[in-house]
Amino acid sequence: MSPAPAAAVEYSTLVLGNQLGQGGQGTVYQVTNKKINKTASGGWDVAYKEYSPPVLPELDAGALAAQVDLPGTLSAEDGAWLCDHTAWPAAVVRRNGRPCGLLMRLIPARFQFTFKSLTGTGTAVRKPANLEYLLNPDAYVAGIGLSVSERDRVLLLADLATTLDRLHGMGIAVGDLSPRNLLFTTAPEPGCFLIDCDAMRLRGGTALPQAETPDWQLPGGEEKATCAGDVYKFALLAVRLFARDQTATDPVALSTLGPPLADLARASLHRDPAQRPSPATWAEQLTAAAPTASAAPVAPAVPAASTTGRPGRPGPPGNPAPAGPVNMPPGKVAALVLAFVVVLVVVLGALAESSDGPSTTSSRSSAQPGVSASPSDGWSDEPYEPPSDDPLAPEETEEQKESEEPESPSASPDPVADAEVGSCFYDEGTDTTVDLREAECATGAFEVVDLHHGTTDLDSCDDVENSDRSISSPRNDLVMCLSFLSADGDAYHAVQGDCVYGRKAGAWDTQACETGNFKVLAVYNGSDTSKCDDWPRYNYWKKIDGPPDADRDVLLCLSMNYPDDIGYAEMDQCLLQRGSGDSTTHTNTGSCSTSNIVVSGRTPHYGAAAFCRDNGWTTWQNPSFPDLAYTVCFRWK
Amino acid sequence: MAETKGVLLPAYVLADESGSMAPYEEDLSRGVISLCEGLRAEPMVAAKLCLAVLGFSDDVEVRLAVADMRHETSLPKIEIRGLTNYHAVFDDLLGRIPSDIQWLRGEGYKVHRPVVFFLSDGQPTDGGSWREPYGRLVDRARTPTAPNIVACGIGDAEARTMVEVATRPEFAFVAKPGTDIGQAIAEFFHALTASLVASGNALNSGSPQLVVNRPDQFSMAIDEVG
Numbered sequence: 113m114s115p116a117p118a119a120a121v122e123y124s125t126l127v128l129g130n131q132l133g134q135g136g137q138g139t140v141y142q143v144t145n146k147k148i149n150k151t152a153s154g155g156w157d158v159a160y161k162e163y164s165p166p167v168l169p170e171l172d173a174g175a176l177a178a179q180v181d182l183p184g185t186l187s188a189e190d191g192a193w194l195c196d197h198t199a200w201p202a203a204v205v206r207r208n209g210r211p212c213g214l215l216m217r218l219i220p221a222r223f224q225f226t227f228k229s230l231t232g233t234g235t236a237v238r239k240p241a242n243l244e245y246l247l248n249p250d251a252y253v254a255g256i257g258l259s260v261s262e263r264d265r266v267l268l269l270a271d272l273a274t275t276l277d278r279l280h281g282m283g284i285a286v287g288d289l290s291p292r293n294l295l296f297t298t299a300p301e302p303g304c305f306l307i308d309c310d311a312m313r314l315r316g317g318t319a320l321p322q323a324e325t326p327d328w329q330l331p332g333g334e335e336k337a338t339c340a341g342d343v344y345k346f347a348l349l350a351v352r353l354f355a356r357d358q359t360a361t362d363p364v365a366l367s368t369l370g371p372p373l374a375d376l377a378r379a380s381l382h383r384d385p386a387q388r389p390s391p392a393t394w395a396e397q398l399t400a401a402a403p404t405a406s407a408a409p410v411a412p413a414v415p416a417a418s419t420t421g422r423p424g425r426p427g428p429p430g431n432p433a434p435a436g437p438v439n440m441p442p443g444k445v446a447a448l449v450l451a452f453v454v455v456l457v458v459v460l461g462a463l464a465e466s467s468d469g470p471s472t473t474s475s476r477s478s479a480q481p482g483v484s485a486s487p488s489d490g491w492s493d494e495p496y497e498p499p500s501d502d503p504l505a506p507e508e509t510e511e512q513k514e515s516e517e518p519e520s521p522s523a524s525p526d527p528v529a530d531a532e533v534g535s536c537f538y539d540e541g542t543d544t545t546v547d548l549r550e551a552e553c554a555t556g557a558f559e560v561v562d563l564h565h566g567t568t569d570l571d572s573c574d575d576v577e578n579s580d581r582s583i584s585s586p587r588n589d590l591v592m593c594l595s596f597l598s599a600d601g602d603a604y605h606a607v608q609g610d611c612v613y614g615r616k617a618g619a620w621d622t623q624a625c626e627t628g629n630f631k632v633l634a635v636y637n638g639s640d641t642s643k644c645d646d647w648p649r650y651n652y653w654k655k656i657d658g659p660p661d662a663d664r665d666v667l668l669c670l671s672m673n674y675p676d677d678i679g680y681a682e683m684d685q686c687l688l689q690r691g692s693g694d695s696t697t698h699t700n701t702g703s704c705s706t707s708n709i710v711v712s713g714r715t716p717h718y719g720a721a722a723f724c725r726d727n728g729w730t731t732w733q734n735p736s737f738p739d740l741a742y743t744v745c746f747r748w749k
Numbered sequence: 750m751a752e753t754k755g756v757l758l759p760a761y762v763l764a765d766e767s768g769s770m771a772p773y774e775e776d777l778s779r780g781v782i783s784l785c786e787g788l789r790a791e792p793m794v795a796a797k798l799c800l801a802v803l804g805f806s807d808d809v810e811v812r813l814a815v816a817d818m819r820h821e822t823s824l825p826k827i828e829i830r831g832l833t834n835y836h837a838v839f840d841d842l843l844g845r846i847p848s849d850i851q852w853l854r855g856e857g858y859k860v861h862r863p864v865v866f867f868l869s870d871g872q873p874t875d876g877g878s879w880r881e882p883y884g885r886l887v888d889r890a891r892t893p894t895a896p897n898i899v900a901c902g903i904g905d906a907e908a909r910t911m912v913e914v915a916t917r918p919e920f921a922f923v924a925k926p927g928t929d930i931g932q933a934i935a936e937f938f939h940a941l942t943a944s945l946v947a948s949g950n951a952l953n954s955g956s957p958q959l960v961v962n963r964p965d966q967f968s969m970a971i972d973e974v975g
Contacts, residue, residue, distance in 0.1 A: 229786050230824050244793045252792065252819045292793065326950070358796050359755060615822065694852065719810065735813075736823045 121146075121215060123207035126160055137311070137320065138163040138213065148202050148217055149195060157218040160205060161310070167320065173204070173211045175317040176310060180204055180214070182282070190282065197275055198306040214310055223295035223305045228257030243268075243304070243349070244291035247358045260298055263405040265353050266369065267302035269346075270398035275304060276346060276391035280339045283315040287337030289345040290325035291352075313337035327359050331383050340385030346394065347380030369401045528585045531592060535560045539581075539659070546583055555619075556660075558594035565590045578605040580664075596664075600656040604666055606632045612654070612668065615736060620654055620668075628734045630654075630670035637666065644669030649680050651740055672740045675732055678711070681744060685711045689746075696730065704749070713745035754856070759799040759815060759849060759863040760945055761842065761896070765870050766804040767833040769904065773870070776931035778827045780938030781812070785825065787942040788818040794949030795819045799853065801845075806831030809841035815849050833871040835879035835914075842896070843886045850894045863896040864948075864959055866941050867914055870904035870930065880913075887916055899944075899961055900970070903933045908970040920961055921970035928966045940964035 129142035140161045147155030163171060179201045183191040194200050195217065203215040219240050227239045245258060246265070253260060272294070279286065286293075288311050295305040310319050322336040328348060330341050350373070352358060355365035363377035376397055380388050527537065527550040536553035537560075539546055551557045562576045566589055573582035573593035581594040598604035601619030603612040613629035614620030623629055633647040641653045649671040658664030674680065678698035681687055686707035688699045701707055715723050718733035724745030733741030762784065764777060781802055788795045795818040802813035802825045812825035842865065850860050873879055889895045900914035902923040915921035924933040940962040947960035963969065 227790060230789065230822065231782060231786070239790065248792050248796075248819055255822065256789070358793060693848075735825075 120206045120211075121203045123205050123212055126205065128160060132159060132218075135308075136164075136323070137161075137167050142218065143215065146215070148215065156220075158202070158215050159199075159218045160213055160215055162205075162213040163211075168210075168212070170321055171211060172317070172319050175314070176201065176204055176211060176214065176319040178317055179310060179312075179314055179319060182314060186282065190278075193278065194282070197304075198279075198309050200309050216309070219295060219307065220305065222297045222299065226257055228255065240307075241295050241297060242292060243294040243296050243353075244358075246296070247291055247352045247356065249356050253356075259409040261405075261407045261409045263402055263407045264298045264302045264409075266398050266402045266405045268296050268298075268304055269350055269353065270395050270402065271303045272349075273346065273391045273395035273398060275306065276339075276342055277395060279312075280342070280391065285313045285337045285339050286342050286345075287311060287313050287318075287322050288324055288328070289342050289349070290328040291349065291358075292325060294349075334385065338385065339391075340388050343380050343388045343391060343394075344385070346391065347377045347388075350380075350394075351377055369405060372397050373401055526588070528583075528590070528592065529588045531560050531563065533560050533563060536597070537594070548583070553597065555597050555599035557597050558659075559597055560592050561595045562593040563590060564593070567591055578602075580605075580658075596659055598656055598658065600654075603654065603668065604656045604658065606635065606668060608632055608634060611673065612670070614654070620656065625673060627673050627675045629673055630668075631673055632668050633671050634669040635666060636669070637664065639665060639667055641667065641669075643667070647671070652737070672734070672737065674742075678730055678744050678746075679732065679742060681711045681714070683711055683713070686749070687711065687746070698730070708749050709746040710749055711744055712747045715743050717741060717743055719743065754858050755797070756859040756861060757799050757853060758797060758861040758945075758948060759846070759853070760801070761846070761863065761865045762800070762802045762941065763809075763838055763865060763867045763869075764802065764804050764812070764827060765806070765833060765868055766810070766827060766829050767806040767831055767871060767874075768829060769833070769871050771829045773931050773934055774827060774829050776934040780934050781827060782824050783935075784938045784942050784945075785813070785818055785821065788945065789821070791946055791949070792819055794946050797949045798945060799849070800945075801849070803838075803841070804828060805834065805838045805841075807834050808837045815853075832874040833869060834875045835869075835873035836875040836882060838867070839879055839882035839886050843882050843892065846886075846896060847892065847894050860894075862959075863894060865896045865898045866944075867898055867900045868934070868937050869900075869902060869906045871906055872910060883914070897959055901937050901964065901967060902970065903928075903930050903937075911970040915970070919969060922963060922967040923970045924967050933964070933966050936964040936966050940967075 125145075126143050127145040129144040131139060131141050133140045138161050140159050143158040143160045146158045148158055149156045180203055183194055183200065186194065199216040199219065201214045201216055204211050205213040205215060223241050224238045225241045227237045229237070241258075245256060246253060246260060276286065276289075286306065288308070293306060293308045293311075295307060297303055297305075311323065312318075313322065318337065324330070324336065328345055330336060330344055334341060334344075347363070348361065351363055351365045352360050354369070355362075357365075361381070363374045363381065366373040366377050376389055376394060380394075382388055527535070527548060531537075531550075534553070536551050536557040537548040538551045538557050539548055553559055558581060561578055562573065564572045568584040568586050568589065568591060570582040570584055570591060572591050573579040576593040578595040579593040580596045583592045583594060584590070585592070596604060599619065601612075601614055601621045603614065603620035603622055606612050606622050610622050610632045611625035611629050612620050612632060613623050625631060630652060633650055634644065636643050639655055644650045644653050644667070647669050650669050651672055652670040654668045654670060656666040656668065658666060672679070676698045677700040678687055681698070681700065685700070686704035687709050688701050688707045689709045690697050690699070698709075704710075709728065712727050713724060716739065717723070718738065718741035719731050720743040721729050721731070723729075723743055727745040727747050729743055729745045731741070731743040762781070764781065766777075770777060785800070785802075788798065788800060798817070799815040800813060800818060801811070801815045804810045804812050804827055807830070810828065812827060813821070846863055850863070853860050885891050887895050887898065896916070897920065898914060898916045899920040900911040900922070902908065902911040902921075904924075906923065908921070908923045911921040911923055912918055924930070941964075944960050944962045947962070948958070
């Protein structure tokens with residue numbers, strides 16, 4: 113699988129396609145008339161990096177040629193591994209007899225993802241899955257279309273640690289180890305891929321002067337591009353990956369994974385390079401920590417509220433909304449085939465369809481009593497269908513298919529007997545019969561929120577929070593309390609007094625009450641919005657879909673949480689204004705004698721100062737709900 | 750808060766929403782969206798910027814409040830209306846920028862000198878009255894947080910005016926004669942995104958600097974006034 117021994121390629125023989133990227137050192141283009149590594153089916157697509165003119169005088173052509181020659185000097189296995197885990201320089205490109213750039217493999221398709229834009233309707237854009245996307249709050253990560261669990265993060269790091277260990281063994285120090293130069297995937301299993309390899313240092317030689325990414329520098333004075341330097345930056349990456357922050361440096365971020373990892377990070381950030389542990393130690397500790405890390409992916413597209421208030425004030429719940437009902441606790445007793453499907457679905461977005469679920473009888477809360485459970489025999493034998501070949505990655509398809517073959521199902525095919533809190537099912541039965549099929553915890557499924565053993569009493573779920581259905585299985589002598597995962601979000605389970613938020617056309621979730629989100633005034637079944645009209649402060653409604661054909665859709669009557677009492681103040685109402693500037697507040701004291709302003713006008717527009725003429729005014733909006741904006745005018749008493 | 754969270758670059762985009770822009774409303778909208786989406790796809794840059802999009806005509810309307818694009822869940826909307834009142838722009842910035850920066854500092858951030866990207870398709874309709882608030886805005890003695898201003902003119906906007914608005918001659922650009930205005934708007938936002946990405950990358954490095962890319966189809970306005 114090693115590429116052919118290095119030979120210089122004439123620039124004039126290249127047919128260049130799209131520009132793929134531009135950086136400080138040069139510009140990368142697709143090459144449309146060449147492939148490398150033809151031993152892989154069809155060969156790998158190629159990219160050309162052209163050094164920018166100011167860089168060329170600094171280029172050490174000998175060092176670059178040594179990089180290109182490296183795979184040929186390694187064992188076949190090492191060479192293949194290097195080309196599989198990095199975009200290692202494959203050939204020097206020359207123009208007018210001088211090196212002007214290099215060829216390398218194009219980023220494999222499994223290290224790309226479909227970027228989810230805010231417009232939503234635009235054409236899907238595939239982007240390299242740079243690790244920089246993961247050093248941000250969960251709401252952002254989910255919002256751009258990524259779904260990565262805590263365990264994925266641990267395993268990604270473990271793979272990177274292993275990769276560094278092996279690179280170091282070959283005499284390669286990465287040097288500028290930063291999220292920009294690292295790509296990741298989570299399927300078929302978490303792994304990483306290194307780019308910008310011509311910047312690496314091979315056996316002391318370096319093709320270009322060593323540069324560092326801001327915020328990713330070694331301690332002052334330390335020699336650049338050494339194995340110990342790589343470990344320092346690896347520790348920064350570990351801390352930041354778990355802190356969801358681009359600049360964090362406190363190893364405490366790793367403490368949720370256990371003290372050994374936080375200690376390892378502390379040692380790796382030691383100013384004295386000799387004190388730092390090896391990547392192999394990291395790989396060992398991370399691998400040990402992986403089984404206990406949560407495999408629950410962050411729910412995709414959970415909207416946080418948008419900017420509100422005066423310009424400059426951060427939006428209301430800038431914090432990520434709850435990670436949603438997706439839950440797959442460690443140690444889950446699910447058939448292996450299911451666990452495997454979940455890992456794949458996270459990234460590929462394809463759900464394994466198995467046709468028949470077990471037939472169990474149940475009841476919606478306090479409806480028909482459950483009478484029997486008769487799991488069909490073959491449910492777990494349904495094979496997972498790998499996704500169709502990805503045209504972007506023909507060379508990967510074969511090996512992916514191989515590795516994606518599901519393992520044999522476990523001996524126990526009874527999903528009800530195996531169910532735990534956090535398991536999910538689809539119900540393909542009718543109102544009075546149940547036909548359960550174990551499934552990923554995705555919208556449209558029912559999640560097990562409680563299990564009662566030693567009983568078949570369906571009413572035992574009555575007091576269980578969020579339980580919509582109870583199902584009894586006499587055979588297993590248990591009752592499962594199920595909660596529906598609505599495509600419209602967990603606001604499906606909101607009750608009076610809760611606060612909820614979402615985009616106008618998107619999922620809505622329950623959140624802590626904050627300025628800019630909505631308070632639930634009332635919850636009704638059905639869709640008659642006139643029921644909301646009589647609620648004081650009612651100004652918005654939201655319908656949340658229930659299970660299909662079950663007539664259990666929900667209507668929420670809502671009230672916007674304005675910053676203070678002036679939001680709902682009426683004409684001539686007295687209020688007490690305190691503070692100044694950004695910290696101004698308005699309180700309805702219930703008495704004009706304890707107030708200092710009187711409302712003299714209001715308009716449902718933001719920033720309508722002119723409307724208030726010479727009076728005082730205050731204005732507010734949540735830009736996502738401009739119809740609920742206000743400008744309120746007042747005069748002093 | 751005593752702890753310093755990081756150093757931010759506040760960037761204000763002033764988009765001309767006057768009536769003469771009506772034929773190009775969609776271009777303008779698309780430009781603003783591409784800017785916001787472009788930054789959202791660059792989280793290491795977005796984290797170092799505070800972006801505001803302001804629409805101006807008779808007055809200034811906030812289309813996007815100073816924001817980290819990573820936290821935004823909706824996109825700004827442009828609204829064509831009114832005249833081309835430069836006075837309103839600089840008067841607004843005179844109040845807005847110091848107040849935003851005070852707020853950011855209160856939140857524990859350090860702040861680079863703000864940058865304003867000004868795009869107009871016409872000459873000011875308020876005569877010369879804008880020069881007074883403009884003078885105060887860019888005078889670093891009177892306004893310590895005085896911004897750098899990059900001015901791009903399209904359509905009827907004159908090179909001489911852009912040079913007056915820009916805080917340095919090399920920050921003033923006008924679309925080349927005969928350039929399609931819709932295309933020029935797209936290029937403005939393209940260059941703006943690239944400038945912000947390059948500036949964002951340069952922040953926190955040894956030599957933080959404002960990088961201003963000349964939009965394609967534009968020439969430096971000073972060339973025009975000779």
